[in-house]
Structures are given as C-alpha cells and as structure tokens.
Amino acid sequence: MLNLTIVGRGAIGTLLAARCIEQNIAFQMWWRDAVTTPLSITMKDGKQHQFQQGKGQAPDILILPLKAWQIAPALDEFAEHIPTSCCIALLHNGIGTETLALNAFPDNPLVRLTTNRAAKKQQDTVLETGYGNSQAGWLRTPGDQVKQETEALFNRLLSPCEWHRDIRIPLWNKLAINCVINPLTAIHNIANGGLQSPHYQQLIAQLLDEFLLVAQAEKLTFEKSDLEHNVSQVIAMTAENYSSMHQDIHFKRPTEIDYINGYLLQVAASHGITLTAHQALYAQIRQLESV
C-alpha cells in the first residue's frame, strides 16, 4: 500500500485527509514542527474527523496542498529528506511552481493538480464548503506500475479527477477565470456575484483579450466565447462566495497574485507583450497587500 503524506494543516490539506478516511486510504499529515494541537473537520454531510501530526515515515507520495508562494520554501525544506522514488504532488491555484519542483527534485515523479473542491479554515477547525471536480497531469512520469497506482489513488482521493496529457490546458483555463475574478473582487471588496454588474463588463472583456494574446504567444488555443462563458458561469454559480484573494486581502494575508496575474505578466514579458489591464490589477493588489 502506498504511504501518502499530506504537508500542512491547511483547508485543502485537511479536506484531503478527510477524503483519505472516507476512501480508506492510509495517510499521515506533516505539520510544522511546533504545532501539536489536534485538527478537526466537518464535512458537508455533517460527518466529523479529527487528525494528529504524523509520525514521519518515508512517503511514497508527498502532497503539497499549499498556497503557491509556500511551495518554493517547502521544496527547499523537503528536498534533502525525500527519497527519489517518492512522487511529489503540487496542488495549488495559479501557475509557476512547476519548473522549481522539477529542478528541486530532478529524479522524482512529479504530478500537478488543481481542484474545485472547497474548504474553509478557522483556527483549528475546517469546514468542507463545496464539492467539485479535479484536474491532474504528470510533469515527470514514473514507470507504468507506479503511474497506474498513483493515478488510481488520486482518482479515489479527488473523485472525479480528470487526467490530462498536457496539464497546462486546464491550468490556463483556470488561470483565465482566476485572473479576472480574484483581483477584481479583492480590489472592489465584493462577493463574486458583484462582478455581474454592467460596470465591470468592459474591463472583464479587456482582461480576457489580454489573456488570449499571451495564450496565443504560448501556442495555447482558447476561444474567447468559451472563456467569457466560463468566467460568467463561475461568477453566477459562486455569486454569494468571496474569492480566496478577497479573503487574503481582507484578513491581511499575502495573496497568490504572483502566480495568477503576475504569472501572466511574466509570460507576456517573455514575448515582449504589454498587458495594461493585468498590470494595473497587479499593482493595485500589491498596494493593498502593503497596507
């Protein structure tokens, strides 16, 4: 049986631990050294689970369900202790940690995941807040047996989980949504549904046009009508919710802007493209982070 290790005691990490219990998957959690207080979660169906710090057995799969900006320090921290056979799984919003992970773990299998499942954390208590699908793809593929076992495990853990030959496609699809909804809701201090106002439509269209310019330069094909549909569908379906960037600004935490609009700006710059609207949002979020 594979030894699955979940790093941290965050909202998504705790949700994964609960999924392990529900799916009868053996797992341990690795928390920061000083933390010992137990952690609990209440699932949408009312079931509750409690967790303790794991014992530190060598993992076969190490999942990093962290904020994007926490990935680089975590890779540094674990690089020396993890056997080369261990599969490293990156699970976060945004893009930009993949090359870091490939370099930090030059011999390990590496998988990249993104999920639409949702959970909220308040102190030591997590609440499952939403079901959703997940997307996965290999950044470095292991041999056939490990590949099959790992994919089967993630299919149970994050069901329904769709595997992609090129994980960039679902990641960029999600980036298109996040780079509109996250900064705008944070800057204007509104729930996602606030973006249905006619006031925002011209700016949303410009942001998507700029996104398409960069995607085309990267030879990734998206239809503008699909992106517009996806963005307005997420806005409508999550109208009452506050985006993660809104919450990060509200609670004075660092945001993931460098891995969302910041990533897009970085790729744009590598092609000599200037993105006026994304640059303006990026600057405003940076300013709000510094308050």
Ligand SMILES: NC(=O)c1ccc[n+]([C@@H]2O[C@H](COP(=O)([O-])OP(=O)(O)OC[C@H]3O[C@@H](n4cnc5c(N)ncnc54)[C@H](OP(=O)(O)O)[C@@H]3O)[C@@H](O)[C@H]2O)c1
């Ligand atoms: N929450 C959701 O509903 C949701 C849904 C979809 C996607 N996502 C994405 O999933 C990712 C994780 O989100 P989240 O909401 O679960 O964030 P979170 O609650 O902030 O969880 C991150 C956790 O990891 C811990 N951590 C960071 N580095 C660590 C290390 N080196 N060793 C041990 N623990 C470490 C953090 O501890 P400290 O607090 O001590 O730093 C924190 O408890 C983000 O990219 C987010 O955008 C979240």
